Amino acid sequence: MIVMKFGGSSVADAERIRHVASIIKTYADKKPVVVLSAMGDTTDHLLEAADLAVTGKVDISRIEKLHKDTAEALEIPFTDAAALLGELKMVLTGISMLRELTKRTRDYLVSFGERLSVRMAAAYLNTIGLPARFYDAWDVGIVSDSNFMAAELLDDVWQTIPAALNGYRNGSVSEIPVVTGFIAKDPSGYITTLGRGGSDLTATVIGAAMAAEEVQTWKDVDGILTADPRVVSDAHPVPEVTYEEAAELAYFGAQVLHPRSMMPCRKSGTPVRVKNSYNMTSPGSIIVENHAGPVAAVRAITAVKHVTLIDIVSTRMLGASGFLAHIFNQFLKWNISIDVIATSEVSVSLTVNTKADLSGLLADVQKVAATECKTGKAIVTVICDTARASSIIADGFAALARERINVQMISKGASKVNISMICDDSEADTVVRTLHAAYFGKNGDTAK
Numbered sequence: 459m460i461v462m463k464f465g466g467s468s469v470a471d472a473e474r475i476r477h478v479a480s481i482i483k484t485y486a487d488k489k490p491v492v493v494l495s496a497m498g499d500t501t502d503h504l505l506e507a508a509d510l511a512v513t514g515k516v517d518i519s520r521i522e523k524l525h526k527d528t529a530e531a532l533e534i535p536f537t538d539a540a541a542l543l544g545e546l547k548m549v550l551t552g553i554s555m556l557r558e559l560t561k562r563t564r565d566y567l568v569s570f571g572e573r574l575s576v577r578m579a580a581a582y583l584n585t586i587g588l589p590a591r592f593y594d595a596w597d598v599g600i601v602s603d604s605n606f607m608a609a610e611l612l613d614d615v616w617q618t619i620p621a622a623l624n625g626y627r628n629g630s631v632s633e634i635p636v637v638t639g640f641i642a643k644d645p646s647g648y649i650t651t652l653g654r655g656g657s658d659l660t661a662t663v664i665g666a667a668m669a670a671e672e673v674q675t676w677k678d679v680d681g682i683l684t685a686d687p688r689v690v691s692d693a694h695p696v697p698e699v700t701y702e703e704a705a706e707l708a709y710f711g712a713q714v715l716h717p718r719s720m721m722p723c724r725k726s727g728t729p730v731r732v733k734n735s736y737n738m739t740s741p742g743s744i745i746v747e748n749h750a751g752p753v754a755a756v757r758a759i760t761a762v763k764h765v766t767l768i769d770i771v772s773t774r775m776l777g778a779s780g781f782l783a784h785i786f787n788q789f790l791k792w793n794i795s796i797d798v799i800a801t802s803e804v805s806v807s808l809t810v811n812t813k814a815d816l817s818g819l820l821a822d823v824q825k826v827a828a829t830e831c832k833t834g835k836a837i838v839t840v841i842c843d844t845a846r847a848s849s850i851i852a853d854g855f856a857a858l859a860r861e862r863i864n865v866q867m868i869s870k871g872a873s874k875v876n877i878s879m880i881c882d883d884s885e886a887d888t889v890v891r892t893l894h895a896a897y898f899g900k901n902g903d904t905a906k
Contacts, residue, residue, distance in 0.1 A: 459488070459489045459490075459491065459627055459668055459669075459670045459671060460485060460488045460489070460490050460491070460665075460670055460671050460672055460673070460674060461490070461491045461492075461493060461661050461662075461664050461665040461668075461670050461672075461673045461674065462481070462482065462485065462490045462491070462492050462493070462661075462674045462676065463492075463493040463494075463639065463657060463658060463660075463661035463673070463674065463675045463676065464478050464492070464493070464494055464495065464676050464735070465495045465657065465675075465676070465677070466495040466496050466497060466498055466499070466500070466501070467498065467678065468495075468676055468735050469494055469495070469497050469498075469575055469578075469579060470497055470498035471497070471498065471524075471528060471531075472527075472528045472531035472532050473531075475528065475532060475578065475579055475582055476532070476582070477735065478579070478676075478735065479579070479582055479583055479586055479588070481676065481735060481738060482583065482588065482634065483586070483588055484738065486588060486634070488671065489626065489627065490634060491623065491626070491634070491635045491637065491664055491665075491668070491670075492579070492590075492634060492635065492636045492637065493637050493638075493639045493657060493660050493661040493664065494572065494575045494576050494579055494636060494637070494638065494639060494657075495571075495572060495575065495639050495640065495657045496571025496572050496574070496575050496640075497524060497525070497528070497571070497574065497575050497578070498524065500521060500524065500571040500574070500575070501568055501571045503520050503521050504521065504546075504567055504568055504570060504571055505564075505567075505568065507521065507550055507567075508550070508553060508559050508564065508567050509559075511550040511551075511553035511554040511559070512553060512554070512557055512558070512559055513554075513557075514554050514557065515554065516547060516550045516551050516554050518543060518546055518547055518550065521543070521546070521570075521574075522543055525539050525543070525574055525578065526539075528578055529578065529581075532578070532581070532582045532585070533585065534578065534581040534582050534585055535581060538577040538581070538592075539574050539577050539578060542570055542573055542574055542577070543570075543574075545570075546567070546570045549563070549566060549567055549570075550567070553567075560606075561606035561607050562606045562648055564606070564607065565606045565607060565609075565641070565648075565649050565650050565651045566648070566649045568641075568651055569594075569638070569641045569649045569651070572595075572638035572639055572640055572641055572657075573594055573638055573641075575638070576592040576593065576594075576636045576637065576638050577592045579592070579636050580592035580634075580636040583634060583636065588634060589632055589633045589634065590633050590634040590635075590636050591631075591633035591634070591635060591636065592636045592637075593635050593636065593637045593638070594637075594638050594641070595637060595638045595639070595640075595641050595642050595643075595660060596642060596643035596649075597622065597637075598619060598622040598623055598635060598637055598664065599614075599615055599617075599618030599619040599620075599621060599622040599623075599667075600615060600618075600619070600637075600641075600642040600643075600660060600663070600664075601614050601615060601618060601642060601643060601644070601645065602642035602643070602644055602650045602652065603644060603650075604644040604645075604646065604648065604650065605650070606648075606650055606651070607650075607651055607653065608651075608652075608653035608654075609642055609644070609650035609651060609652055609653065610652075611642065611652070611659070611663060612645075615663055615667060616667050619663065619664055619667035619668060620667055620668060623635065623664070623668055627668060637660065637664070638660070639656060639657025639658075639660040639661065640652055640656035640657045640660060641656070641660075654716050654718070655715060655716025655717075655718055655719035656719075658675055658715045658716060658719035659716075659718060659719040659722070661673050661675065661719075662715075662719050662720060662721075662722045662723045662728070662730065663722040665722070665723060665726075665728050665730075666722035666723050666725060666726035666728045667722070667726075669726065669728070670728055671729075672728065672729045672730065672731050672744075673723060673728060673729070673730045673731070674730075674731045674732075674733050674742075675715060675730065675731070675732055675733070676733050676734070676735040677713070677732060677733070677734060677735065678734065678735065678736055679695075679713075679734055680694075680695045680734045680737055680740040680742060681695040681696065681697075681731075681732045681733065681734065681740065681741075681742035681743030682695065682696045682699055682704065682707065682712070682714055682732055682743040682745075682758065683695055683696065683758065684696060684757070684758045684759065684894060684898055685758065685759045685760070685890055685891075685894045686712070686760070686761070686890070689761075689887045689890050689891060690759075690890060690891055690894045692894075692898075693894070694898070695740070695742070695743055696743050696757050696758055697741070697743060697744070698743065698744050698745075698746060698749060698750065698753070699743060699744075699745055699746075699757055699758075699841075700745070700746060700747060700748060700749060700875070701720050701723070701724045701745055701746070701747060702874075702875050703757055703758075703841050703875045704717075704720060704730075704745045705717035705720060706839065706841055706875055706876045707758055707760055707839075707841055710760045710761070710762050710837060710839040710876070710878070712758065712760040714732070715730065715732075715745070720745065723745075724747065727747060729744050729745065729746050730744070730745040731743070731744045731745070732744075732745070753843070755842055755843050755846045755849070755850055755897075756840060756841070756842040756843075756850060756897040756898070757841045757842060757875075758840075758841045759838065759839070759840050759841070759890050759893050759894055759897070760838075760839050760841070760890075761836055761837065761838045761839070761886045761887075761889070761890050762797075762836060762837045762839075763836045763883045763886055764812050764834070764836075764883060765797065765809045765810065765811060765812055765835050765836065765837055765880075766809065766810050766811070766812045766814075766816070766831055766832065766833050766835065767807065767808075767809050767831070767832045767833075767835045767866065767867065767880055768806075768807070768808055768809070768810065768816075768820075768829060768830070768831050768832075769805065769806075769807050769829070769830045769832075770785060770805060770806040770807070770808075770823060770827045770828070770829050771804060771805040771827055771828045771829075772804055772805075772826055772827035772828065781804075781826075782801065782806065784826060785806055785823060785827070788819055788822045788823050789819065791819075791822070792816075792818050792819040792822075794810055794811075794814050794816070794819055795810065795811065795814075796808045796809070796810060797809045797810065797811070797837060798837055798867070798869045798878045798880065799869060800867050800868065800869050807867050809835065809837060809867075809880060812833055816831065832866075834882060834883045834884075835866070835880050835881070835882060835883060836880070836881055836882065836883045836885070836886035836889075837878055837879075837880060838865075838878070838879050838880075838881060838886060838889045838890060838893070839876050839877070839878045839879075840854065840876065840877045840878075840879075840893060840897075841875055841876050842875065842876065842877060843874075843875070844870060844874050844875065844876070844877060845874070847870055847877060850877065850897075851868075851870075851877065853896050853897065854893050854896055854897070856896070857892050857893065857895065857896035858889065858892055858893070861888065861892050863881065863885055863888065863889060863892070865879040865880060865881050865889075866879075866880045866881060866882075867879065867880040868880075
């Protein structure tokens with residue numbers, strides 16, 4: 459058994475659904491479980507319809523047209539989708555009457571995107587000779603808590619998913635399950651959404667609970683790349699990364715699975731493979747717990763732009779205990795997350811999201827330390843084997859020196875898989891290209 463997850467762009471219209479169906483057909487002998495997102499921009503259109511309903515107007519014309527046109531192009535029945543669209547209109551009518559949208563109602567509303575998607579795809583698979591059955595996530599045992607808009611899965615899923623899908627695994631049920639991603643139900647039967655990485659999480663928890671051969675997440679690139687191909691033209695796939703490396707890549711901006719979505723597979727040891735839906739012959743990148751053999755020192759380079767660098771200095775606290783504790787308590791008080799940090803006896807330099815409101819935090823910190831904020835910064839992260847940090851840093855910084863780029867902060871600490879540095883936003887792409895050439899170019903040898 460394998461699990462195959464396709465995002466919204468992969469099922470955006472009739473042509474894309476046909477292509478996804480051809481991929482599924484190629485893997486039919488591996489007993490695939492298919493997990494789908496909503497078609498194209500349907501989720502955004504649902505949220506726009508909700509905002510409109512709060513003002514008293516009900517309009518699902520764009521959503522209805524997309525799915526109706528798709529059904530006609532695929533020559534599939536529209537009955538199941540039509541029933542859901544009728545239900546959607548009733549929900550929006552209720553919102554328009556109350557002029558109110560609660561988190562619980564929002565999750566119910568957003569769920570229609572995935573629910574429509576699986577009905578369309580399953581119907582088409584049946585027409586091309588692949589028996590398939592659509593499932594809403596709760597029908598295959600996906601249960602969550604009641605934290606609407608950001609629900610967490612319950613431990614029950616490790617029993618409820620196998621109970622629902624064992625028939626398919628043992629052959630007593632032949633239809634390919636086509637399952638909604640991103641959504642669940644709480645113990646009271648209310649629909650929830652799983653937040654960031656929710657569709658990937660649906661796929662990985664099914665794969666982990668069913669002890670699948672692997673979970674495949676299909677994207678539009680040949681796996682996990684050494685850098686963003688929009689920045690580095692000769693970026694190439696990384697054949698294998700660990701869960702820890704993939705989590706760091708995702709955290710620092712790469713389009714990889716969200717770290718929380720990898721947790722079920724990490725628990726069970728189920729591999730996750732990132733594949734390209736436009737290039738089926740590419741093996742993609744596999745995410746595993748540990749590397750199978752010798753690996754390059756540097757795996758990939760990624761960047762996050764638009765961050766704020768905060769420098770905190772207090773000579774009054776020289777030798778005093780509790781300085782860092784006091785500083786970090788202020789970040790906790792104001793619920794502001796720190797990304798990268800470097801410290802000394804009397805100073806702390808760290809980065810935070812520029813969108814955060816820092817006024818209260820800075821007022822508190824400035825009571826005990828001089829504070830300077832610098833916006834327009836970027837974090838460039840090298841995913842690597844930090845046991846070889848000296849040569850990695852030496853080669854990278856030598857290349858940056860030749861470009862006359864001086865990084866403003868460097869962090870290498872608890873993580874054994876990354877070295878991060880801070881530069882100006884305007885320099886970020888150049889830094890990534892320069893480091894990539896140093897590590898992966900024809901004259902680079904650190905990555906070997």
